Amino acid sequence: MSKSADDGTFMYFAFGSNLLKERLQAANPSAAFFTTARLKDYQLEFGVCEAIVGNIWHGGVATIRHSPGSEVWGVVWSISNRNKDTLDEQEGVSKGVYSPLDVWVESGDGGTPPTTTRCRTYQLNNFQPCPPSPPYKHVVCCGARQQGLPVEYCERLQALETNNYTGPTFLDHMRHTLTALEHSSFIG
Known part of the structure; x- marks a missing residue:
């Protein structure tokens, strides 16, 4: 079974800092959780765009x-088409x-045939490997x-080496939100 948005929204597959609802919704308030999913035959990597000297995270960012x-x-987030430009700008x-x-991407609990969903996602251009900063890693892990x-995937993210x-960073203005998340029941 496959799904694709055609109701004035588009589906967006987030795998980096936009896993964290508060990060994504800051610029894209229409974003609504749809499902968790996996992208087969891709690998998560961290790096920088060769053309950009610095970034708000001071280290590598996620790409596939x-x-x-x-x-x-x-x-997978369902986002109003009116936020497509703001998401492009954020990226x-x-x-x-x-x-x-x-x-x-595929979603499902293993007991039923997987559902495939067509999504927009983003891939870093002119990739140069670079470890993430501790704040960026923190946002990705909190979002996951x-x-x-x-759990196994979250543990792999937690084990990532950083650039120290x-x-x-950009995280400083989000610190209050993340502190609250760390003390909530879903982060252990």
């Missing part, structure tokens, strides 16, 4: 790379940082746990 046999877990499409990519991604950056 085609890799047969691998999988990336994430969240730096006009600056050449990321490019939109259409993918099919918040959205109920598989300790200065200020």
Whole structure:
């Protein structure tokens, strides 16, 4: 069974900082959780766009790379078409940082045939490997746990090496929200 949005919304597959609801909805308030899903034959990587010297996270950001046999877990969000431009802006499409990519993701609990959903996602351009900063890793891990991604996958994210950056980042203005998330019952 497959699904695709055609009701004034589009489906977006998030696998990085936009796993965290508060991060995504800050610029895209229409975003609504649809399901968790996996993208087959892709691998999660962290890096920077060669053309951009710095970024708000002070380290590598999430991207995907085609890799047969691998999988990336994430969240499918239903977003109003009126927020497509704001999502593109958040992802730096006009600056050449990321490019939109259409993918099919699978969701399901294992007891039923998987449902496939066509989604918009983003892939980093001119990829140069770079570990994430601790704040970026923190946002990704909080979002993965918040959205109920598989425990093993969350553990793999938690085990990621960082670049040990300790200065200020975009996360500073989100700190209050993340502190509240850490103390809630879904983050253990």
